[in-house]
Amino acid sequence: MKIQESDVQLSATHEAKRSQSLEMTTEREFKRIFEHLALSTDEQRMSERQKLQALLQSLIDAILAAMDGKKCGENFAACEELPAEPAAARSGIEINWKRTVRETVSESEKTTVCGKGTVTTCDGRAIAFDYTLAMERNFNSQKVEEESGTVKLSDPLMLSFNGAACELTEDNICFDLNADGTPEQIPGMGKGSGFLVFDRNGNGKADDGSELFGVASGNGFADLAKLDSDRNGWIDEADAAFSQLGIWSGDGFGSLKEQGVGALFTSAVNAEFSLKTKSNELLGQIRAAGLYLSEAGEVGHMQQVDLAVSDLPAGPDHPEQGQKLAA
Numbered sequence: 001m002k003i004q005e006s007d008v009q010l011s012a013t014h015e016a017k018r019s020q021s022l023e024m025t026t027e028r029e030f031k032r033i034f035e036h037l038a039l040s041t042d043e044q045r046m047s048e049r050q051k052l053q054a055l056l057q058s059l060i061d062a063i064l065a066a067m068d069g070k071k072c073g074e075n076f077a078a079c080e081e082l083p084a085e086p087a088a089a090r091s092g093i094e095i096n097w098k099r100t101v102r103e104t105v106s107e108s109e110k111t112t113v114c115g116k117g118t119v120t121t122c123d124g125r126a127i128a129f130d131y132t133l134a135m136e137r138n139f140n141s142q143k144v145e146e147e148s149g150t151v152k153l154s155d156p157l158m159l160s161f162n163g164a165a166c167e168l169t170e171d172n173i174c175f176d177l178n179a180d181g182t183p184e185q186i187p188g189m190g191k192g193s194g195f196l197v198f199d200r201n202g203n204g205k206a207d208d209g210s211e212l213f214g215v216a217s218g219n220g221f222a223d224l225a226k227l228d229s230d231r232n233g234w235i236d237e238a239d240a241a242f243s244q245l246g247i248w249s250g251d252g253f254g255s256l257k258e259q260g261v262g263a264l265f266t267s268a269v270n271a272e273f274s275l276k277t278k279s280n281e282l283l284g285q286i287r288a289a290g291l292y293l294s295e296a297g298e299v300g301h302m303q304q305v306d307l308a309v310s311d312l313p314a315g316p317d318h319p320e321q322g323q324k325l326a327a
Contacts, residue, residue: 001121001236001237001262001263001293001295002121002122002123002236002237002238003119003120003121003122003232003234003236003238003263004120004121004122005119005120005232006117006118006119006120006232006233006234007117007118007119008115008116008117008119008233008265008267008291009115009116009117010113010114010115010267010268010269010289010290010291011113011114011115011269012111012112012113012114012269012270012271012289013110013111013112014109014110014111014270014271014272014273015108015109015110015111016107016108016109016110016272017106017107017108017109018105018106018107018108019104019105019106019107020103020104020105020106021103021104022101022102022103023101023102023103024100024101024102025100100144101144102142102143102144103141103142103143103144104141104142105139105140105141105142105280106139106140107137107138107139107140107280108136108137108138108139109135109136109137109138109273109274110134110135110136111134111135111136111271111272111273111286112132112133112134112135113132113133113135113269113271113289113301114131114132114133115129115130115131115291115299116129116130116131117129119263119293125297127293127297129297129298129299131299133164133165133289133301135165135273135286137273137274137276139276139280141279141280154177154178154209154215154306154307154309155214155215155218155220155287155304155305155306155307156177156195156196156209156212156213156214156215156220156304156305156307157195157196157212157213157214157220157221157224157302157303157304157305158189158193158194158195158196158302158303158304158305159193159194159196159247159259159261159292159300159301159302159303160192160193160300160301160302160303161192161193161194161259161300162191162192162193163300163301164192164301165273165286165301165303166189166190166193166275166286166301166303166305167189167190167191167192167193167275168187168188168189168190168193168275168283168284168305168307169187169188169189169190169283170187170188170277170281170283171187171188172185172186172187172188173185173186173187173188173189174312175206175208175209176207176208176209177208177209177212177215177307177309178209178215178309179208179209179210179215179216183312184309184310184311184312185309185310185311185312186307186308186309187275187283187284187307187308189248189249192249193249194247194248194249194259195212195247195248195249196212196213196220196224196245196246196247196264196302197211197212197245197246197247197248197253198211198212198213198227198241198244198245199211199244199245199246199253200244202244204246204253205248205253206248206253214304219304220288220304221266221267221268221288221290221304224264224266225266225267227239227241227242227245228266229241233265233266233267234263234264234265234266235263235264235266236262236263236264237262237263242256243255243257245264246258246259247259247261260294260295260296261292261293261294261295261300262292262293262294262295262297263292263293264290264292264302265290265291265292265293265302266290267290268288268289268290268302268304269288269289269290270287270288271286271287271288271289271303272285272286272287273285273286274286275305282308283307283308284305284306284307284308285305285306286303286304286305286306287303287304287305287306288303288304289301289302289303289304290302290303
């Protein structure tokens with residue numbers, strides 16, 4: 001397929017709602033302190049209550065900071081100590097606190113991508129299309145837990161071949177995404193989804209993230225547009241790089257021709273959408289949405305997806321590049 005001219009319009013709408021409530025309780029740990037205060041004089045009680053209140057506030061701030069993954073700036077060693085008691089009674093004043101955090105989360109998100117246009121090929125064929133892609137999710141949970149950690153996101157281009165949005169799975173894959181010689185864990189590709197690969201050396205596989213679009217630059221569509229030699233807004237057979245492009249899916253690697261892809265549109269719209277597991281763990285984040293045309297003239301979805309990347313588990317043996325990891 002060779003595109004002669006085209007007129008394409010893309011639009012997207014995004015709605016997202018999120019509510020979160022945290023309930024924190026402390027039990028028993030401060031009870032003995034209050035019992036001690038009850039035995040103090042009025043003046044001592046007031047002073048000690050103020051010191052205790054400041055200390056409790058510092059502890060609460062530290063707990064909330066830890067939950068958010070932040071470093072607490074409080075220096076507990078610098079807190080003013082409560083008055084000492086005689087040795088016989090000192091064992092009754094223990095600051096051993098325990099926290100229970102109940103978290104309730106409710107999320108809803110909806111993104112709609114619309115596209116329409118006309119395309120004329122060099123052989124005189126006229127293709128008209130008008131499509132809508134709707135993505136929607138809802139999540140509600142109530143749990144008791146403590147969480148901490150860091151997610152690095154890296155964003156290659158993905159294509160889907162089943163009419164739906166690109167999908168990720170919890171079946172992690174060993175892959176050197178940042179092309180530094182050390183493989184990482186990345187989410188697996190859902191059925192009918194695959195990464196767009198620029199097979200520079202022609203070895204029929206994705207060697208590392210340098211052969212994906214957007215991993216280094218953060219803008220996969222801009223990287224793709226650089227291959228548009230005739231500047232018609234499409235990567236098609238008229239572009240020299242077309243024959244070097246392929247799809248890496250769960251079923252292996254195949255050229256665009258083998259996958260039935262006729263042309264890739266180089267423009268996109270912002271269309272954010274979170275890809276998560278059933279337990280609400282982040283797998284990736286769709287950032288932008290575009291399209292491609294199949295050789296049959298049908299519209300397919302091409303999206304820029306930020307992947308949640310983590311280091312491989314420690315151990316002497318690492319799986320091969322592209323190999324699925326055990327759950």
